[in-house]
Structure formats: C-alpha cells, structure tokens
Amino acid sequence: MQEITLIRPDDWHLHLRDNQQMKAVVNDTARQFSRAIIMPNLVPPVTSCDQALAYRQRILTAIAPSNNFEPLMTLYLTDSLSIDEIKLAAESPFIHAAKLYPAGATTNSDAGVTHIDNIQQVLEAMQKHGLPLLVHGEATADNIDIFDREKVFIDNTLIKIRQQYPELRIVFEHITTSDAVDYVLSQDSNTAATITAHHLLINRNALFKGGMNPHHYCLPVVKREQHRLALLKAASQHPGKFFAGTDSAPHAQNAKESACGCAGIYSAHAAIELYAEAFEQAGDFSSFESFMSLAGPAFYKLPINKEKIKLTKQDWIMPDSLTFAEQTLIPFKAGQTISWTLSQ
Ligand code: DOR
Ligand code: ZN
Numbered sequence: 001m002q003e004i005t006l007i008r009p010d011d012w013h014l015h016l017r018d019n020q021q022m023k024a025v026v027n028d029t030a031r032q033f034s035r036a037i038i039m040p041n042l043v044p045p046v047t048s049c050d051q052a053l054a055y056r057q058r059i060l061t062a063i064a065p066s067n068n069f070e071p072l073m074t075l076y077l078t079d080s081l082s083i084d085e086i087k088l089a090a091e092s093p094f095i096h097a098a099k100l101y102p103a104g105a106t107t108n109s110d111a112g113v114t115h116i117d118n119i120q121q122v123l124e125a126m127q128k129h130g131l132p133l134l135v136h137g138e139a140t141a142d143n144i145d146i147f148d149r150e151k152v153f154i155d156n157t158l159i160k161i162r163q164q165y166p167e168l169r170i171v172f173e174h175i176t177t178s179d180a181v182d183y184v185l186s187q188d189s190n191t192a193a194t195i196t197a198h199h200l201l202i203n204r205n206a207l208f209k210g211g212m213n214p215h216h217y218c219l220p221v222v223k224r225e226q227h228r229l230a231l232l233k234a235a236s237q238h239p240g241k242f243f244a245g246t247d248s249a250p251h252a253q254n255a256k257e258s259a260c261g262c263a264g265i266y267s268a269h270a271a272i273e274l275y276a277e278a279f280e281q282a283g284d285f286s287s288f289e290s291f292m293s294l295a296g297p298a299f300y301k302l303p304i305n306k307e308k309i310k311l312t313k314q315d316w317i318m319p320d321s322l323t324f325a326e327q328t329l330i331p332f333k334a335g336q337t338i339s340w341t342l343s344q
Pocket of ligand 1: 015041106107108136217218219220249250263264265
C-alpha cells in the first residue's frame, strides 16, 4: 500500500489543557482532525455547562482560520454533580459526553468520583437523556497492581454499571488490555472503546529501554506485548466497536523528566500517521477508515465528515522537540523515522 485516501478522521479523546498551553497545541490537532472530544480534566475541572461553553470559546478563538475544526465538549463527573447539569448538557449541541475519572486514577483526577454509588442518579439521568459516559477504566486501590487496574475495574465496576444501565452509551477510553477488548466485544452496540496510537505501537518494554523513559509513561500504563497485539487486532479487525482516540496529553519536558514525571504522551501533531504505522504492522488497512472516521460518529450519533485526506508512504523524521508556550514538549517517537506522510 503506497497511498491511502480516507474521510477526514476525528479524535475521540484529546487533552488540550488551557490558555497559553492550549494555544500551543490546538492547531496540531485542528490540522489533522475535523473534530475532537475534549477532556475536562483542567485545573479546576470542567464541572458545569457554563464552564464547558466558556472553554469551547477559548478553544475556538485559538484555532487558525485555515483549520476547520470543531471541539466537542465534555463534563467532568464529581460526587456532587447535579442531574440538572446532566439534563442541560444533554440538551446542549456543544456538549457530547460526561467523563468518569475514578478519584486519584490519573492527572487532575482528585476531584473525580470516589465511589460509583455516589453517581447513581447521575448515571440514570445520563441513560435517560442519552448523554454518553466516557470511562477512565482503572481501579485505584493501592493494593491493586498497576498493570491489573484495567481488568479489576471491569470486574468490580464496569460490569455493574452496565447491568444497572443497559441503555447507557459507554465509551471505555484508551483500552490497554486483551481483557478490555474481550469485554467490549461481548457487549452490544451501547459499548465501544477508544484506542490510542501509542498503545498500538509500544509495549511496556518501552518504559525501560536503555534506562527509564518518562516519555513513554502514560495512564493507563502500556502493557505486555500480548495486550498490544490484542489491541492491534481489535482496531484492525472489528470495525464499529473500536475507534481512534489519541489521548494526546501534553506535559512540558521538565514535568516529564522529573523525579515524579507526569503521565501523558503527546501524539497530536502526527496522530493519523502514527495510526497508519500501527495498521501497517497489523498488515490490514481494510478497517482503517472505519476505525479513524466512521465508527466514532456512528457511536456519538454525529454526521460523518465530508472532506477527505491522503496518506502517502514517504519517510519523515519526527522533530526532537516542539515549543509549548514558554516551554518544550517532547513528541511521541521524537527523532524517529515515520513512514507515512499526511497531505491535506
Ligand atoms: O496519561 C494520561 N495523561 N492519562 C490520563 O488519563 C490523563 C492524561 C493527562 O491529562 O495528562
Ligand atoms: Zn485522557
């Protein structure tokens, strides 16, 4: 395969941060994608529709006129979010989901949900009003091994949510294990999952290759090779259930290369090319357009994009670093050869 033409994709899971940092990264995404689901884990988190709409305006203002891009906003669930706010969100044409962060699971999740029992009425309202639930699916207790957190979350929490709310649309975000793949495949069309490019391309060896590599640290943490292979198979062979969500999560170089390095991998500037690399490894591009451009809109009940893009088999070198407001950002695959080139 030397050339691929496909409908312009959307990114169904993206961190843009805010203010100067957001301005530094948003056009990387807007150049590639038509739309993106914008994560609400700002400081403070986006817990009201008013906040989400104000954030949306700040994003729109930062988009270059040459980029035609629509941010799809989300709310951050807390123990005390009201069902009125859920109803308002469901009625808004700009808010498309609410995100469940188990408290303490990841970056800026301290205000997240401490126990699923605290959001029963909210989940019921989301089911009733048709607002999708986006799940960071990791159990958080200290006695659970970090590599087992996704599976334990499925067993202890996700299965229960699904049983209680069979009509709730759930996106199991950034899945990392064969257990998550199997779970999603066992469910009806109300359950789908996003997969990142980095979870398709690296396994946990990448964290330690040649020494500690903080630029490969994200949450959920990358897993064993057998899990990466299961993700590749899911993305490339099960059209409809899985779609692209980069989880591109910028942190400044000094926050990554520190005694307590932040979780997050930045891939937005070359996300589509990176997904193409992964599908090439899978040896099968037949579901590429479904994964990148069709399954997401179908799940979110949004129109399919009209524009097309072209990928060409041509090498280029990922920059060693990017600017990030006053700081520096190290992109995924920094300094390495990428074998697909995106032409607009
Ligand atoms: O690696 C991650 N980074 N995982 C998350 O869940 C959050 C994200 C971030 O916001 O930095
Ligand atoms: Zn994320």
